[in-house]
Amino acid sequence: MRGDGSGDVLSRDFKDTPYWWEAAPPEDTSSQLLPDEVDVAIVGSGYTGLCSALELADNGAACVVLEAGPLGAGASTRSGAMVTGGQKFVVSGTVRGIDASRQARVLEDAGESLRMMQERVDKYQLDADYVRYGRVILAHVPKHAARLAHWAELLRDHAGSTVSLLSRSELTSEIGGRRYHGGLLIEDYGGLHPAKYHRALREAARGKGAILASHARVLAIAPDRTGFLVRTRRGVVRARHVVMGTNGYTDGTVPYLQRRTVPVTAYVVATEPMPPGMAETLIPRGRMLSDTQRDLYWIRLSPDGTRMIFGAGPRIFETDAHTAARDLHRMMYGVWPELRPVRIEFCWTGYIGMTADHMPHMGVHDGIHYAIGCNGSGVAMMSYLGYQTARKLLGKQNRSCAFDSDVFPAPPFYYNGKPWFVPVVAGWYRLRDGVDRAMAGL
Numbered sequence: 344m345r346g347d348g349s350g351d352v353l354s355r356d357f358k359d360t361p362y363w364w365e366a367a368p369p370e371d372t373s374s375q376l377l378p379d380e381v382d383v384a385i386v387g388s389g390y391t392g393l394c395s396a397l398e399l400a401d402n403g404a405a406c407v408v409l410e411a412g413p414l415g416a417g418a419s420t421r422s423g424a425m426v427t428g429g430q431k432f433v434v435s436g437t438v439r440g441i442d443a444s445r446q447a448r449v450l451e452d453a454g455e456s457l458r459m460m461q462e463r464v465d466k467y468q469l470d471a472d473y474v475r476y477g478r479v480i481l482a483h484v485p486k487h488a489a490r491l492a493h494w495a496e497l498l499r500d501h502a503g504s505t506v507s508l509l510s511r512s513e514l515t516s517e518i519g520g521r522r523y524h525g526g527l528l529i530e531d532y533g534g535l536h537p538a539k540y541h542r543a544l545r546e547a548a549r550g551k552g553a554i555l556a557s558h559a560r561v562l563a564i565a566p567d568r569t570g571f572l573v574r575t576r577r578g579v580v581r582a583r584h585v586v587m588g589t590n591g592y593t594d595g596t597v598p599y600l601q602r603r604t605v606p607v608t609a610y611v612v613a614t615e616p617m618p619p620g621m622a623e624t625l626i627p628r629g630r631m632l633s634d635t636q637r638d639l640y641w642i643r644l645s646p647d648g649t650r651m652i653f654g655a656g657p658r659i660f661e662t663d664a665h666t667a668a669r670d671l672h673r674m675m676y677g678v679w680p681e682l683r684p685v686r687i688e689f690c691w692t693g694y695i696g697m698t699a700d701h702m703p704h705m706g707v708h709d710g711i712h713y714a715i716g717c718n719g720s721g722v723a724m725m726s727y728l729g730y731q732t733a734r735k736l737l738g739k740q741n742r743s744c745a746f747d748s749d750v751f752p753a754p755p756f757y758y759n760g761k762p763w764f765v766p767v768v769a770g771w772y773r774l775r776d777g778v779d780r781a782m783a784g785l
């Protein structure tokens with residue numbers, strides 16, 4: 344709490360690294376030699392890469408994960424770690440534009456990603472603080488409350504979710520402070536500790552024989568007689584197959600993927616520990632929360648229940664951690680005035696991999712496999728697509744995955760990995776949220 348009269352919202356111990364890294368930092372394995380030859384070389388050490396490696400290694404395939412930075416440098420250890428199974432597709436309107444049978448398959452596979460998440464956590468005894476507290480999506484203007492019933496129906500009928508609608512008065516037992524206009528409770532969703540989940544996956548994959556190589560940025564991938572020559576900063580690996588799991592960090596190694604994956608910066612803050620009893624007042628049931636604004640934000644408690652963790656999508660202009668921390672602090676106490684005196688101890692960023700159709704994609708291009716494009720919701724989904732890619736390579740997929748398709752559209756006027764249009768879209772979203780509020784007299 345601010346007791347020194349400085350008036351600053353940043354804690355004296357402020358850090359611009361993820362809160363999650365305090366418990367499980369990214370790992371340096373640069374002293375380990377690279378193998379000369381493997382069955383599968385996986386590029387990227389996030390959940391996609393690790394879940395792919397775990398499934399491959401557990402089925403006897405020789406594989407190496409090649410990571411540009413330390414293991415876990417990307418989004419996987421930076422996220423809000425809210426675990427979902429399809430809400431993003433309905434809330435963002437992604438499934439609105441597709442035909443009914445594809446809509447059903449997309450949501451069914453999203454539900455499957457959530458079930459697989461639980462199965463893997465149980466099977467490999469992953470120490471990840473995974474708890475299914477439930478999630479509430481809050482209507483920020485009255486007209487959005489009407490949409491919740493339709494979303495509930497889609498998630499119940501196709502993703503197999505357990506859902507219920509909450510009235511304004513019922514919301515008082517879910518969220519103290521700001522009044523919302525209705526809510527959708529999805530009971531099966533939850534949250535975990537993203538860096539612990541990452542560490543547990545590393546340990547499980549290594550335990551099955553996968554090699555995890557940090558500081559081995561892949562510079563080029565060239566076909567050769569029996570597969571590919573993968574040239575990295577630390578040497579060359581010969582691989583029968585290559586899997587790209589680079590998501591929002593996709594560089595120009597495979598230009599086809601860079602052209603289709605737009606990196607968008609997301610921001611997160613974690614407060615210092617809150618005074619005793621405050622967490623229970625603000626989020627009485629400890630659920631994951633988000634609302635229906637286009638300028639998205641989401642809120643959760645730290646797994647130990649002591650800190651508020653608050654995340655937001657892109658700002659109109661990219662900004663440094665200090666400025667972002669103040670901005671998000673303001674947004675946070677807009678929801679809960681009680682949090683105004685509570686300081687921010689951590690603020691960090693990460694890249695989300697957006698795609699033109701707002702869908703994740705798995706597939707093969709020029710013989711190179713990929714699973715990419717989480718669109719901001721990838722804890723369960725990218726774990727699932729990494730796993731599905733491995734099953735495909737092993738010839739053990741029970742059925743094809745809804746996200747496995749040759750059709751992967753590229754955004755128009757986007758060529759060099761620089762998303763010039765993000766400030767325009769972010770500004771437009773804010774404007775439309777403002778209009779919605781004004782029309783509702785709020």
Ligand SMILES: Cc1cc2nc3c(=O)[nH]c(=O)nc-3n(C[C@H](O)[C@H](O)[C@H](O)COP(=O)(O)OP(=O)(O)OC[C@H]3O[C@@H](n4cnc5c(N)ncnc54)[C@H](O)[C@@H]3O)c2cc1C
Pocket residue numbers: 386387388389390391392409410411412415416417418419420421422423424425426427559560561562588589590591592593594596609610611654692693694695714715717718719720721722723724725
């Ligand atoms: C701030 C933030 C909040 C989020 N909140 C949530 C949430 O609450 N719930 C949710 O479901 N999802 C959330 N997400 C999304 C989720 O974190 C991602 O979908 C998921 O972690 C992506 O995993 P990945 O393995 O595909 O990619 P990443 O974890 O990003 O890993 C990609 C890796 O590829 C490496 N790489 C790139 N190029 C190369 C190269 N040439 N050679 C070697 N390595 C390379 C990068 O260094 C990086 O480590 C959030 C994301 C962010 C950024």
